Amino acid sequence: MGKYQFTHSWRLQTTAQAVWERISDFEAIEDWEGVTFQKVYHHGHPHGVGDHYRMHIRTRFGYRLAFQFSIVEKQECALIRLEATGDLHGYGIFRLKQCGDCTVLHYYWEVQTTKPWMKWCEPWLRPFFIWNHNQVIYRGIQGLTQHLKLQLP
Template identity: 25%
Template sequence: MTTEFKFVTEWRIDAPLVEVCDAISHCLDWPLWWKGVEAVKMLESGDANGIGSVHRFTWKGRIPYRFTFDLRVTGWIPLTLLEGRAQGDIIGTGQWIFFRENELTVVRYHWHVYPNRRWINLIAPIASPLFRWNHHQVMRQGAEGMARLLNARIKSFQASTETTQK
């Protein structure tokens, strides 16, 4: 049995769109400001726009386990969209969407993944609420870290999850 997670996180931040997009697109710097990101390493550089680049991420949330996965950039529209495909401890896709609304920058992140660890899939039927909580805490840490980095304020943080067993 495999567990499918569909996370949607939205940050509304009082900061310029270009600064927010730069912070997200420069993922090698995430460990400097995003608690929970233990390491990011570039494995492949991709084309001039970064399409095809691959980075290895190691994350640790509030519960004591780590995820390591490689993320290949599959789409990039400056100031609008960043997409990637993950392989490793999790398998799936991520999509950052950026836009301005009511003088705020909105960052919406879609993360559609399947754990690739047997133990997680075994306990997911009872532990899914804990896994969802942990993910949302890591994303909240990202919003707070970005606010500190950009000397800005987070105006709102929203998170939702769909979980299914297959």
């Protein structure tokens, strides 16, 4: 129990380069309401592979999540793959694809909750956890589109 898989896709009226510049520099993301990033380890790889970050999320229901993630793969303007440990354990993949004058941003997130209270309550609160996840993601895409001065898709 407590395992979740999420898939999100957005079509943004901008270049893959513009989206990449924003999503690939986690510490610079300041417009994602309720979410903060802190680099805790710099591996030294020129593209950030091996770097570790601490992510804190304040959800709409008031509970907080904290986890560490590491960058395991990066392909400029195309892919970021990360692995997470902490309150959430699993992995995420961002994919970007230029389609004419738009960029398709696709995000896949597969995680398992590790907080004891979440694992215990999961059979009853699963719909609320999913709703909360979707709210966090919505605030993220809202911040991204505001930063890039785009219409929210």
